[in-house]
Amino acid sequence: MDERTMAASIERYRLENFGQTATYISSKNGEIFAIVHAPEKQLPKSCAVIMINSGLQNRAGPQRLYAKSARQFASLGFTVVRVDMPGVGDSFGKLQATHFDTYDPDDVKSIIDYVVDVLNIDELVLLGLCAGARVAAKAAAFDNRVNALVAWGMPLYSAPPDMPQSPEIVAGGVSSAGALDNLSRWRTSIFKPRVWRGFFAAGGDFGFLIKRIGTTLRQVIQPAKKRSGKRSFISAIEKYVADERPVLFVYGAFDRAPLAEFKAHFTSIANGEKKHFSEVGVVENAGHTFRDAENRIAVIRLTSEWLIARFS
Amino acid sequence: MSEINNEHPFFFKYQNKGMLVIVHRAAEQDRSLGVVLCHSYGEEKQYSHNVLTRFARYLGSHDISSVRFDHIGYGDSDGEIEDASVQSHVDETCAIIDLAKTELGVDRIVLVGLRFGATVASLVAESREDVAGIVLWSPIVDGPAFLQTLIRKYQLGALTSREKPKNAEEVSKLFAAGGQISVEGNNLGGNMVQQLKTLRLTTPRSFAGPVLATASETDQGGQDQARELCDAYGASSTMVVSEARDFWDNQSMYIDFTPDNLYQTSYSWMSEQWQLQ
Numbered sequence: 001m002d003e004r005t006m007a008a009s010i011e012r013y014r015l016e017n018f019g020q021t022a023t024y025i026s027s028k029n030g031e032i033f034a035i036v037h038a039p040e041k042q043l044p045k046s047c048a049v050i051m052i053n054s055g056l057q058n059r060a061g062p063q064r065l066y067a068k069s070a071r072q073f074a075s076l077g078f079t080v081v082r083v084d085m086p087g088v089g090d091s092f093g094k095l096q097a098t099h100f101d102t103y104d105p106d107d108v109k110s111i112i113d114y115v116v117d118v119l120n121i122d123e124l125v126l127l128g129l130c131a132g133a134r135v136a137a138k139a140a141a142f143d144n145r146v147n148a149l150v151a152w153g154m155p156l157y158s159a160p161p162d163m164p165q166s167p168e169i170v171a172g173g174v175s176s177a178g179a180l181d182n183l184s185r186w187r188t189s190i191f192k193p194r195v196w197r198g199f200f201a202a203g204g205d206f207g208f209l210i211k212r213i214g215t216t217l218r219q220v221i222q223p224a225k226k227r228s229g230k231r232s233f234i235s236a237i238e239k240y241v242a243d244e245r246p247v248l249f250v251y252g253a254f255d256r257a258p259l260a261e262f263k264a265h266f267t268s269i270a271n272g273e274k275k276h277f278s279e280v281g282v283v284e285n286a287g288h289t290f291r292d293a294e295n296r297i298a299v300i301r302l303t304s305e306w307l308i309a310r311f312s
Numbered sequence: 313m314s315e316i317n318n319e320h321p322f323f324f325k326y327q328n329k330g331m332l333v334i335v336h337r338a339a340e341q342d343r344s345l346g347v348v349l350c351h352s353y354g355e356e357k358q359y360s361h362n363v364l365t366r367f368a369r370y371l372g373s374h375d376i377s378s379v380r381f382d383h384i385g386y387g388d389s390d391g392e393i394e395d396a397s398v399q400s401h402v403d404e405t406c407a408i409i410d411l412a413k414t415e416l417g418v419d420r421i422v423l424v425g426l427r428f429g430a431t432v433a434s435l436v437a438e439s440r441e442d443v444a445g446i447v448l449w450s451p452i453v454d455g456p457a458f459l460q461t462l463i464r465k466y467q468l469g470a471l472t473s474r475e476k477p478k479n480a481e482e483v484s485k486l487f488a489a490g491g492q493i494s495v496e497g498n499n500l501g502g503n504m505v506q507q508l509k510t511l512r513l514t515t516p517r518s519f520a521g522p523v524l525a526t527a528s529e530t531d532q533g534g535q536d537q538a539r540e541l542c543d544a545y546g547a548s549s550t551m552v553v554s555e556a557r558d559f560w561d562n563q564s565m566y567i568d569f570t571p572d573n574l575y576q577t578s579y580s581w582m583s584e585q586w587q588l589q
Contacts, residue, residue: 020330020388022321031316035332035388056565058361060387063497067388087568090334090365092317098568163566195471254473285473291497292473 019074027110030086030093034111035059036119037070037080045122047311048079048115049150052108052132054289056098058089061129062289069127069300076304077312079121083111085135099166100131100159101233108139116145123147123311127303129289130155134233140245141236148246148310150303153288156234156265158257168232177264179220181256186213241266244277248306250299252286279306318372324381326407329390332382333408335415336368338375344586345444346416347371347378348408350401350429353452354393354462355496356560357386360426363559363571367424370575376588378424379412394492397503398455398511401432409442420444422582427560428452430525431511434541437519445522445585447578450558453537455511462500466493514540522585523549526574528558552577 019040025032039046051066053059059082060067070080085103086093095102108126115121125148128136133154140146159165189195199209240247249269251259259282263270269278281302286295318337323330349364351357368378383404385393409421422445425433430451437443452458463483470477478486483493492499523545527534535553542549554577559569582588 020323022323022332022334022388024316033321056362056568057358058387060358060382062358063355064387089361090319090321095568098566287472289497291469292494293497293499296497 019071025083025111025114027086027093027107029104029107030091032086032107032111033059033084033090034114035067035070035082037074037082039077039079040075041077043077043312045311046079046120047077047123047125047147047307048081048119048121049073049125049127049307050108050111050115050136051080051082052103052126052128052136053082053084053088054129054132054153055100056088056095056131059084063291063296065129065290065296065299068296069303072300072304073307076308078125078307079115079119081111081115081119085132097164099164100134100155101166101168103131103135105135105138105142105236108135109143112139112143112145125150125307125311127152129153137240138233138236141240141243146245148248148307149240150248150250150306152250152290152299152303153252153255153258154237154249154262155258156237156261158261168234177260179216179257181260182216183220186216241269241274241278244274246277246310248279248281248303250281250283250302252288252290252295253282253284254286255288258288281306324408324411326384326404329384331384331390331404331408332388333411334368334380335412336372336378336380337416338372338377340375341377341416343418344588345376345420345422346412346418347376347422347424348405348412349378349380350405350423350425350433351380351383351386352427352429352560354498354500356427357382359562359565360560361387362565362568364426366570367575367578371579374579374588376579376582377416377418379408379415381408392499394499394501395503396501398432398435398507400503401428402435405432405436406440409436409440413442422447424578425449425451428458431455431513434513434517434519437521438517443519443521445582446519446524447581448523448525448538448541449574449578450527450531450534450560451513451525451538451541453513453541455508458511459505459508462495463493466495466500469494469496514544516546517541517544519545520548522581524578524581525549525551526554526577527551528555529553530557534558550581552581554578 019038021036023034025034066082070082073080084091086107087095124146126136126140126146127150129152133151140149268274270280283295283298290296290299321334324333368380371378382389383401384391385396412421420442423433424447426449430448433446437446467477487502487505490502492501525538525541527538538551542551555571555574559571
């Protein structure tokens, strides 16, 4: 490509954005990198979905779940803003920790300020997977500009034993419900040859296995205790639900401990008794991140249908 | 604001698709060369994203400008990974080199590649006069062996998804029939498979510029591959074991590992090669 054609190409496509633009949003913990997807059609009121990155992954999400979701939501008429929280991806700032409560809800507030004030959006949805869901809940609970919350794979207490534990979990790390669910699953799995094939294919670490079983037995007896307080996740999500604000929870059926803990903590919601403001979706054959293509399609479809029902 | 701290992200049109590009302009830019960073394949790209971003910023703090990008089918760029191939990665990298030279006002580019990105960098360098040097972090040297690794990842993933994984022969038949397998949730398609089967970097390389190949202490196989590759390049190449652990897996992402030794080693080598300020 010659230089003149190259320059023309760059200039033209800086202006044209393929429906996406990249931008930075000022926030107290560091400038936040965001990809903004323009809506492809009009909704009765302008509505934006803010997607908070999961774990320590960037705004594209595991297996580009967020990027693909955003394109679908934009095609339905939603503005979508995918962000890297400070310390992750292309944002600035420094991570203070790597547990699932490392993100500051004040940074989510900054993103909301940008979407409302700069993009002039009338209605707002916060969406997150895992750690993204937790900080989204913390922000949503105390910001009435948030019209709805979508929580994918939202852990209440559990984190994998090889991940740093959040200081918001006082002890245990898993509730009794989660620990008992793990034990129940393992009890049937030990008789399945394919499970052992997978174990040995992954390295066959018996030390880790024994440690994990021991930890889980202790967790049955000494389950996770929540630390309450305005800024804690459990207090926030309980407040949000108590206020009966619109919320969609989606879990993978194989995301066993978080799903078991959700069902134990929010039993009436899980049982479908609060359909006037809440909905629960479980994607069969899906794990924590809805890894495979058919599971991604399912969670995107489920969420799209819920968003359309609420905002179109 | 669309630019901050001398970083400018935008979408570049490549074959009617949008490719995310981020230009990192050093405040006091050394005009003798720029760097293009080539990411790895599949989910490794996601796991190691922070590492490449931080390296671009590290280079910027040392007056070296760089360009990062998401290949088509990755990250924020358009397209699907199952349509990607070895050749498509090479072609896209060539387009980004042209872009980088224009954006940075330089005539020469150093390619820095991680894993499969290092493989691509090595291939690109064979056919371009404007590649001044290549830095290959844990390069994939043996395409068939890498393909086997991907198939094993598929089989392990299938087990955890409660489905019966196909054995090697069944996978081979599936590919021959135009099918795909899911590797860590990303579909691996026929074009990539066919080209990986014949990819070997250990045949004598024609690129005569400086080459740095690195591997981690824990990756004995990677060290062997890096040495083999240096043998293929000859006297202009250097091999260094530069970091304590790998950093393109899920675990390293969750401990927020930054390979500071590797950054230092790579920059020092570049400084020495081109007498940078």
